[in-house]
Amino acid sequence: GESVGLHLPTLSVQEGDNSIINCAYSNSASDYFIWYKQESGKGPQFIIDIRSNMDKRQGQRVTVLLNKTVKHLSLQIAATQPGDSAVYFCAENIWGGKLIFGQGTELSVKP
Amino acid sequence: EAGVVQSPRYKIIEKKQPVAFWCNPISGHNTLYWYLQNLGQGPELLIRYENEEAVDDSQLPKDRFSAERLKGVDSTLKIQPAELGDSAVYLCASSSGLQQETQYFGPGTRLLVL
Numbered sequence: 001g002e003s004v005g006l007h008l009p010t011l012s013v014q015e016g017d018n019s020i021i022n023c024a025y026s027n028s029a030s031d032y033f034i035w036y037k038q039e040s041g042k043g044p045q046f047i048i049d050i051r052s053n054m055d056k057r058q059g060q061r062v063t064v065l066l067n068k069t070v071k072h073l074s075l076q077i078a079a080t081q082p083g084d085s086a087v088y089f090c091a092e093n094i095w096g097g098k099l100i101f102g103q104g105t106e107l108s109v110k111p
Numbered sequence: 112e113a114g115v116v117q118s119p120r121y122k123i124i125e126k127k128q129p130v131a132f133w134c135n136p137i138s139g140h141n142t143l144y145w146y147l148q149n150l151g152q153g154p155e156l157l158i159r160y161e162n163e164e165a166v167d168d169s170q171l172p173k174d175r176f177s178a179e180r181l182k183g184v185d186s187t188l189k190i191q192p193a194e195l196g197d198s199a200v201y202l203c204a205s206s207s208g209l210q211q212e213t214q215y216f217g218p219g220t221r222l223l224v225l
Contacts, residue, residue: 034213043115043202043216044154089153097142097206098167099214101153 012108019080021105023073023090032093035064035075038104039086047075047088077107085109113137115217117203123223129191132220136184136205143180144214145188146202154202154216160186190222198224 013019025033031052036044050057050064050073057064063076073090087104094100116135124130136143141162146154157176159167162183171178175194180186190197200221204214 036216041218043204043218046213046215049213091153097144097159097212097214098156099144099154101155103151103153 009103010106010108012110013080015080015082015109015111017080019075019077019084019107019109021075021077021088021090021107023075023102025071025073025090025092025102027092027094027100028068028071030092030094033064033066033073034091034093034099035062035073036089036091036101037084037086038089044089080107080109082109082111115203115205115215117201117217117220119220120218121221121223123225124193125225126195127192129189130193130222131190132188132201132203132222134186134188134203134217136186136203137215140205140207140215141183142206142212143186144204144206145178145186146204146216148200148202148219150199157188193222193224195224198222 034049035047037047038044048059048062048064050066055066061078065074087106089101089104091099091101118133143160145157147157148154156170158171158178160180163180176190178188200219202216202219204216206212206214
């Protein structure tokens with residue numbers, strides 16, 4: 001079946017460096033994508049979203065890039081901080097509100 | 112504004128026992144979702160409600176799982192009887208119901224079946 005997945009299960013970065021978390025999706029008909037952050041013991045927290053008519057969207061210290069040609073999504077975190085340590089999920093919103101999540105990438109920030 | 116509220120936060124039961132989870136969505140959100148999250152995995156949709164109507168329950172194991180949202184606000188998810196493999200986190204989310212609207216998640220209920 002179709003699914004959204006992440007390339008790397010873990011990512012370790014030095015505090016202050018930029019982080020890039022990647023995601024591949026397979027449903028070419030989907031036109032809305034979301035990045036969630038999930039800290040230990042908590043539910044997923046919305047970070048940023050992007051629609052398919054865009055290829056880039058910026059938030060506070062975060063940027064999402066969408067490449068529809070290769071069905072690839074990435075989340076860039078600038079000046080990564082210890083508080084950014086968490087598991088990050090990309091999710092694909094299929095028509096009708098059904099959200100399909102990837103397996104997640106665990107980001108670890110070293111002081 | 113209060114977020115999605117779930118209770119209990121943790122539950123430990125023996126197999127074959129029943130268990131119930133409760134969720135109160137964000138005020139004004141007419142769409143409510145129940146997800147299952149296994150360790151190290153992304154959440155998987157169990158059921159989606161539009162007001163009091165279950166519009167997508169295709170992934171709900173109906174032999175042992177049931178859910179209700181009688182007044183279109185809070186919701187209950189039940190498992191009876193629970194099995195060892197049901198140990199997971201049960202997440203509730205809500206959205207305002209528009210297409211492609213962001214889903215906001217509660218903290219989840221962590222279930223351990225012994």
